[in-house]
Amino acid sequence: MNEITVQTKSRTAFIDITPAIQQFAAEQGMKDGVITIFVPHTTAGVTINENADPDVTADMETVLDRMVPWNGGYLHGEGNTAAHVKASLMGSSAQVIVKNGQLQLGIWQSLYFCEFDGPRTRKIWLKESA
Amino acid sequence: MNEITVQTKSRTAFIDITPAIQQFAAEQGMKDGVITIFVPHTTAGVTINENADPDVTADMETVLDRMVPWNGGYLHGEGNTAAHVKASLMGSSAQVIVKNGQLQLGIWQSLYFCEFDGPRTRKIWLKESA
Amino acid sequence: MNEITVQTKSRTAFIDITPAIQQFAAEQGMKDGVITIFVPHTTAGVTINENADPDVTADMETVLDRMVPWNGGYLHGEGNTAAHVKASLMGSSAQVIVKNGQLQLGIWQSLYFCEFDGPRTRKIWLKESA
Numbered sequence: 426m427n428e429i430t431v432q433t434k435s436r437t438a439f440i441d442i443t444p445a446i447q448q449f450a451a452e453q454g455m456k457d458g459v460i461t462i463f464v465p466h467t468t469a470g471v472t473i474n475e476n477a478d479p480d481v482t483a484d485m486e487t488v489l490d491r492m493v494p495w496n497g498g499y500l501h502g503e504g505n506t507a508a509h510v511k512a513s514l515m516g517s518s519a520q521v522i523v524k525n526g527q528l529q530l531g532i533w534q535s536l537y538f539c540e541f542d543g544p545r546t547r548k549i550w551l552k553e554s555a
Numbered sequence: 556m557n558e559i560t561v562q563t564k565s566r567t568a569f570i571d572i573t574p575a576i577q578q579f580a581a582e583q584g585m586k587d588g589v590i591t592i593f594v595p596h597t598t599a600g601v602t603i604n605e606n607a608d609p610d611v612t613a614d615m616e617t618v619l620d621r622m623v624p625w626n627g628g629y630l631h632g633e634g635n636t637a638a639h640v641k642a643s644l645m646g647s648s649a650q651v652i653v654k655n656g657q658l659q660l661g662i663w664q665s666l667y668f669c670e671f672d673g674p675r676t677r678k679i680w681l682k683e684s685a
Numbered sequence: 686m687n688e689i690t691v692q693t694k695s696r697t698a699f700i701d702i703t704p705a706i707q708q709f710a711a712e713q714g715m716k717d718g719v720i721t722i723f724v725p726h727t728t729a730g731v732t733i734n735e736n737a738d739p740d741v742t743a744d745m746e747t748v749l750d751r752m753v754p755w756n757g758g759y760l761h762g763e764g765n766t767a768a769h770v771k772a773s774l775m776g777s778s779a780q781v782i783v784k785n786g787q788l789q790l791g792i793w794q795s796l797y798f799c800e801f802d803g804p805r806t807r808k809i810w811l812k813e814s815a
Contacts, residue, residue, distance in 0.1 A: 480632065484636040
C-alpha cells in the first residue's frame with residue numbers, strides 16, 4: 426500500500442489526482458490490473474469526472490451544496506454534517522483499470538479528490554491488484 | 556481488459572448489462588474473482604438495482620431529475636451539468652464477485668448502465684481480478 | 686466468497702459491520718490485498734463514514750430522507766422506491782485495503798451496512814483479492 430498527500434486550500438474543492446495515480450502505477454511496475462484509490466477521511470471522497478472544463482467540477486460543488494446545505498438543522502455537534510453526507514455520495518474509493526502500465530480512463534475523465542471540509546492536509550491510499 | 560458497446564436511444568436510460576457481464580466471465584474462463592465494470596464516460600455511470608419491475612429504474616430517473624434538474628443556472632457551457640453530477644452520484648465503476656464461473660448477484664439485482672446524456676454510443680470496460 | 690448476516694430492526698439504519706469484516710480478513714489469513722464487500726439487496730447499500738459520533742449517521746438518514754422522500758408519487762407499486770434510490774446513492778459495494786492482516790481504515794472511519802427498507806434479515810458477501 427502506498428500513500429499520497431493532498432493539501433486542500435478551501436472548504437470544498439475537486440483536485441485532479443490523475444498524475445499521482447499514474448506515477449504510482451509506474452513506480453509499482455504495474456502492467457495489467459486494477460488500482461484501488463481509497464480516501465481514509467469521512468469528510469472527503471473521490472470521484473471521476475470531466476477534466477476539460479473546470480466549470481463542470483465548479484457546478485458539481487454547487488449542486489452538492491444545493492442537495493446538502495451546510496446549515497440544515499443537523500444533530501452532529503461539529504457542524505460539518507453536510508461534508509459527511511457528500512463524502513458518502515461521492516464514495517470513499519474508486520477503481521481504475523491499468524493496461525500495459527497505463528491508467529485506463531476515458532478521454533475526458535480525471536480522478537478527483539473531493540474536499541468537503543477543508544482546508545486540510547489529506548491522505549490517499551493506493552493498492553494494486555493483479 | 557475487454558470492451559463492450561451500448562447504444563442508448565434517449566437522454567436518460569437504465570440499460571441492463573448483466574448478460575454481457577456474465578458472458579465476459581464465461582469467455583475469460585473465470586472461476587473465482589471480482590470483475591471491475593468501468594464506464595469511461597463523464598455523463599454516464601453504472602449501478603446495481605432491481606430488475607423485476609421496470610418502474611423502479613423509471614422512478615430512479617425521475618428522482619435523479621428532481622435532485623439534479625437539467626436546467627439549474629449552471630456554468631458549464633455544454634448545458635449537460637446535470638448529467639455529469641448524476642454520473643458521479645451513481646459512480647463510474649461497479650464490482651461484482653464471481654464464484655464457480657457465475658456472477659454473484661442478489662435475486663432481484665441487475666447491473667445497469669446509466670445513460671444521462673444520450674442518445675450516444677457508449678463503451679464499458681471490463682477487467683477480472685483473481 | 687463468504688457471507689455474513691445482519692438483522693435490521695427499523696426501516697432505516699446504519700449498522701457498523703467493521704468488526705465482522707476484520708474477522709473475515711483474519712479467518713482468511715489475508716496478509717495484503719483488497720476486500721470487496723457486496724450487498725446483494727436492492728433496498729440496502731454500504732458506505733464508509735464516521736464512527737465516533739452516532740449523530741453523523743443519524744443526520745445522514747435525515748438528509749437522505751429529505752433528498753428522496755418516502756412519498757414521492759412514484760410508479761413502483763411496492764411503495765419503496767425511496768429505498769431503491771438510496772441504495773444506489775450509497776452503492777452496493779465497498780472496497781477496503783488490507784495490510785499485514787489489518788483492515789486499513791481512517792481513524793474515524795467504519796464500514797456501515799445501510800438499511801433503507803427494514804426491518805429485514807440481510808446478507809453481505811465478502812471476497813478477497815490479492
